[in-house]
Amino acid sequence: MNKSDYQINVAGENALIIYFNAPDSTELTPETSVRVQSATQILSESYAQHIVELVPSYASLLVVFDPIALDHYQMRKFIRQALSQVSDEASEQGRVIELPVYYGEEVGPDLARIAERSNLSIDEVIDLHCGDTYQVFTIGFAPGFAYLGQVNETIATPRLSTPRAKVPAGAVAIADRQTAIYPAESPGGWNIIGRCPTPMFSPDKSPVMPVAVGDKVKFIAISREEYLAMGGQL
């Protein structure tokens, strides 16, 4: 990457943030995701001893360091060295993870409303949702909560005006052009369309999560019986 392709800003006394987009741009391009992922990988592999934490997101990477051990000039130098090694092709090898989803009104209370909004049948909504492959942009909000995108514009749906107090673990949901699986029961305002039997966050297992930032996700529609056979709860 060239120096003109990114910007390094101060975040705090012990943190710098790398922006891979122009400051006001909320555009999400596959190139940007690849760069975020590649930069995260190079920094975590080759500069681990200088770094306390890396927080990759949609178009940025937060780099937390120990300001007693090194100053921000030195950290900037390391970041520039690392970013000079980021190439757009090199990391196009992200895995594609298939996740099963039981779609249906029994577990998708917002399916009918999304269908009505988009002038589609429920089956067409489901086909659009599992027809695309999604990028894992970032993980946050709660342990194991992966932000995936982008869903087909036809079924993009704004968040509920009043969030639900309880969304069950495994709920597959849409917010605008993003989609996600709730890793644990929690409050939530996304539109729920189905349920995934694969645990998204298992603190005592390795790997802890089936997906990582940079991976791609493909949803596979399964039947109610298959969902239950895979250990899904209703």
Place this chain on the structure above:
Amino acid sequence: MTAQTTSALEVLHPGMLSLVQDAGRYGQAHLGLTSSGPADKEAFDWANRLLQNPANSTVIEVTFGGLKLKAKVNTVFCVTGAELQLTVNGEPKALWQSHRVQANDVIELGFATHGVRNYLAVKGGFDIAEQFASCATVIREGIGGLSGDKLKAGDLLPCSDQSMSASLKLASKDIPRYSKELCLRVVLGYQHASFSRLEQRRFFSSEYHVSKQWDRMGYRLTGPAIQSSQQAMLSEGICLGAIQIPSDGQPIVLMQDRQTIGGYPKIGSVFSLDLAKLGQAGQGTSVRFEPITMDCAHNELVLANARMDKVSIDTVPWD
């Protein structure tokens, strides 16, 4: 090992919010796990130093006091942080000093008066299994501590038999004071350029107050609203102390249990040494902000480290 024979401190009364904490959980943000760690790092560090513990030893962070423990072990402990009445078997003991306890002794923390958080450490640290490389408790995540939750009556905090040759005490002049008026230094950063000069001047010249919404995730302040010109933004990583300005213009200082990413504009981040002071603040505390450059912040940090190493710890006989 049965519960009866566990070498531990037993929780008789947990107080309002007592949490197992260590220096924090790092390198796990890619899973969405927050850093956690002590809200007042200064008092946390002193608790371990007065017991000659390794810096990352596991302690209990007590908010508002009220913790009551029974020793099932002979050891040495220390409490630092907010002013409160500390007793062993009803006998008053000094904060910021190590004390011996024997099996069946009862340690009790009264209610915090100046400051809100205390750190109770034992010699050798509490021996609690790590989750994701840390014992720090995050209730929202259900991670860390004994069971991912705050302490409750009957919990056993495992620790070993320990002794020290003499009591260590921090000199009165070196004990931090917790003021109801704070000036927090801020390293400008993130979207600070989206706040006009006028908005920045308002931010740095106004008085804010800690609202009733303050906890380990963040401190919501009230005062003159400031506005960012940023229209929309993508969620991005949030560092400790970041000052988020939502559309209502009221600053939120993000603390140890903050969410790892967020999509509100941020004007910068509170300098860590000052953030520890905010960690002792409760509702109504007056807060002002003052800019500090990154270079000055680093100089201050290095100086503070050097100063901490030079503070003389008094060795005194056991009382």
